[in-house]
Amino acid sequence: MIDYPAAPDTPRSHLPFSPCTRVGDLIFVSGQASVDATGQIISDSFEGEMRRSIENLRKVLETAGSDLAHVVQTRNYVRDASDLAQFNAIYPDYFREPYPARTTITNCLTEALRYEIECIAVVKAT
Template sequence: MPNREALQPAGLAIPKSPYSSVIVSGDLVFTAGQAPFDSDGNLVSDDFAEQTHQTLRNLRSCLEAAGCRVSDVLKVTAYIVDPADFATFNEIYQQYFTEPYPARATLVTNLLGFKVEIEAIARKP
């Protein structure tokens, strides 16, 4: 069985459901889906852009807890509720990720009370 370590980044709300925020296995880092919640677990805003920024900041905190940077991300999976927000999502995404961009899938789906969720797989430098 592969060795794995669960991490809880400082400043990130502790999950209420049974999952880890970050799992490190060897040099691979897997984040749970990050959502637009502040450190107290409160939704930051109803605005899609603000939710996306908070979600990406939370994702960055997960990566940093594992000794990674956003530039170490290999794959991103993003979930959005409204396809009309896709262009805004891409604009904000490019403020956090630069070329060469990670591989990415973006899905339109229902989420539990928020508008965006993002997870990533990274390799430690």
């Protein structure tokens, strides 16, 4: 069975996709960016956008029955390669060793966003 968990405070996009999809014990989270609950982009410094994006990811995961500790893979999109050092410095604030599998792509976002993250996670054991 496929489920599409969402709560009123789950960040949503105006684009046609779900914040996450849950299949069994796997959770697939769509790209989370620096947006508010209505999907409006909140421009900020790279650090501000990265932290807001990961906090949005956390909200989506909690709604689906998981958390950051149960993330098995992340895909990260960094607009400017010059922000990679800061990205690598902030990342351990949210993900601990042994780190999830990770892919990071640079020079790929529009001017509207500095950072975006998506992930695959497992449901927390109850």
